[in-house]
Amino acid sequence: MTGVGNVPVLSVRDVAVVRQGRELIADISVDVAAGEQWALLGPNGAGKSTLLALSGARLHPTRGTVHVLGHRLGRVDMRALRTHIGHVDPRSRIEPSLGVRDVVLTGLLAAADLPKRWQPSEADLQRTDELIGSLGLAARVDSPWAVLSQGERGRALIARALVVEPHLLLLDEPTTGLDLAAREILLDVLMDLRTLRPDLASVLVTHHLEELPASTTHALVLSEGRVMASGSVDDVLDSDTVSRAFGHPVRIERNNGRWSATSAARIH
Incomplete structure (x- = not known):
């Protein structure tokens, strides 16, 4: 039960999830192709967990369509589909x-x-x-x-x-609870996956840019349940986009392939 040919590993189209009359996410569209390593970023409550649950075939959309490994949610055995998706959750x-x-x-x-x-x-x-x-x-x-x-x-x-x-690997804040050395070892492992499994697509959820491996190729930034920016990581992870998403001025820098964020607010 896997996607074939040029079909995206994950395809989300005009998706919304509504609970008790409230939109947790809305108007979300993204395609993840084989070999791409995506970062999913945003503040608490932005909708990251909801989008990851859709990606992992653990939740149905209220509106729109989600195809995982070539199969549309709602027309496939979700439990069987989940056995073909890798999921890393420290919890x-x-x-x-x-x-x-x-x-x-x-x-x-x-x-x-x-x-x-x-x-x-x-x-x-x-x-x-x-x-x-x-x-x-x-x-x-x-x-x-x-x-x-x-x-x-x-x-x-x-x-x-x-x-x-799996053809799709989902990582839900995989460095949670790790000290500095353990975090760096884990990020090295994620970088090595690019060589070991060049066809493997991944989506990594985090609040912190410092926790992204240098091999990250794409990013999607959410704010209040909607896409703030999506695409090549070099086009998306800039100071303006991240500042608007988190509601605080930050300065984004990238050195040796890794990102860092510092406050750009002046303290008096």
Whole structure:
């Protein structure tokens, strides 16, 4: 169940989501192609989580259309579709006693634990161990989730998302709770994905420009549920756009491929 040919990995057209008479997002349109790495930015309440839920086939639009991997939401088995989408969320519930290998295997089932009678295939096990090794977790393969550091958990969640060999990877504030070193290690991993999986499309949600990998190719900035700007990252992430979206004057700079933001307001 995947998109084919030149069909976008994700296509959102004139979408709105309405809850209790309130538009959480409205007039949203965006196409994400294979190999593109998108940043989804905006202040709290801008609609980032809602758009990510649509992208992950976890929510239906009230108006408009959403195609994920070539399949239109509302005309496809959403649960089956989700098994072909990688999702990284540091707030995911994971059974604390599971070792790293089993945590990664839960990604095949989109579950917090493994069913007692379920057995992975040899191919599943091989792919799991290859991912664990490539993400630097081979020495922790049997370590329980409960004793892993936040950085190790972050890398395990990326392996868990990749084990289904997705065409779309969604990252919901993946550096939440990480210290500086762990954050940089995780961002290096995301950069390496560009080489390891050049066809993989991704959407990363964050509040902080410093948490974007240098490999980011596109950006969509939301404000009050609507698109403030969308397109090539070099065209979108500028001081004016980000200042208007967050309602505060900031200065955006990019050095060695990474972004930083500082307040441009004068303090008296």
